[in-house]
Amino acid sequence: MRDFVQSMDDALPGRFEITKEGIVHDLRDPGGRHALTTAHIRKRLEQVTSEEIVAHTGEPDVEDESEGIMRRPDIMVIAEADMEGEGSFDPRTLIATVEIVSRSNPDNDWVTKMRDYPLMGIPVYAVFDPRTGTGAVFTDIHPTPAGPRYATRKDFVYGEDVTIGDWTISTDGLPLYEKGTGEPAR
Structure with missing residues (x-):
C-alpha cells in the first residue's frame, strides 16, 4: 500500500494516507481557508515554543510500520533534532499533531485519526473544525479492548x-x- 500511496501522491489531486482500515483519499483543497488556518496555527505555536521545537507542515509522512499506518498531519509539533534523517518521521517523536477538518472528508479527522493517532503513540491530538468554529484537544492515551x-x-x-x-x-x-x-x- 505504501508504494501505491507514494505513486498516487503526485498523480491525483488531494492526499493519500494509509489507515488501519486501508487507504484514505482526502480530496481537500490545500489552499483557501484550510491552508490559512494551518498557517495561523503554525505561526501561533512557533511563537510560544522554544527554538528547538518546530510546528512543521508538509512532508515527510509519519509512519508506524509495525501498525501499517502512514499519515501526514496538517501540523506536526516535533523537536528539530527529531526531524533529521531520511524517510518518514517516527510517530513516537511527535509532541503533538494538529488537524484542520476538511470539508471533503471530516470523518478522516474526527474518526479514523482519533483511532490511528493513539495507536501510533502520538500523545496529543488537536482538531480545529472550520465548519463549526469549534475543536477539541485529545490527550492521555490509555488501553481499551479496541486498542x-x-x-x-x-x-x-x-x-x-x-x-x-x-x-x-x-x-x-x-x-x-x-x-x-x-x-x-x-
Whole structure:
C-alpha cells in the first residue's frame, strides 16, 4: 500500500494516507481557508515554543510500520533534532499533531485519526473544525479492548485560548468555511 500511496501522491489531486482500515483519499483543497488556518496555527505555536521545537507542515509522512499506518498531519509539533534523517518521521517523536477538518472528508479527522493517532503513540491530538468554529484537544492515551484511545477530551470554541501540549495559543480570528457551499468564507 505504501508504494501505491507514494505513486498516487503526485498523480491525483488531494492526499493519500494509509489507515488501519486501508487507504484514505482526502480530496481537500490545500489552499483557501484550510491552508490559512494551518498557517495561523503554525505561526501561533512557533511563537510560544522554544527554538528547538518546530510546528512543521508538509512532508515527510509519519509512519508506524509495525501498525501499517502512514499519515501526514496538517501540523506536526516535533523537536528539530527529531526531524533529521531520511524517510518518514517516527510517530513516537511527535509532541503533538494538529488537524484542520476538511470539508471533503471530516470523518478522516474526527474518526479514523482519533483511532490511528493513539495507536501510533502520538500523545496529543488537536482538531480545529472550520465548519463549526469549534475543536477539541485529545490527550492521555490509555488501553481499551479496541486498542489505545485518548482518555481526555477538551473542547473549545473559536475565540477561546486552547492548550496543545505545554503551549497555549489563541483561536481568535481563525477563518470559517462558508455554510452551504464548497467555497470558503471571506
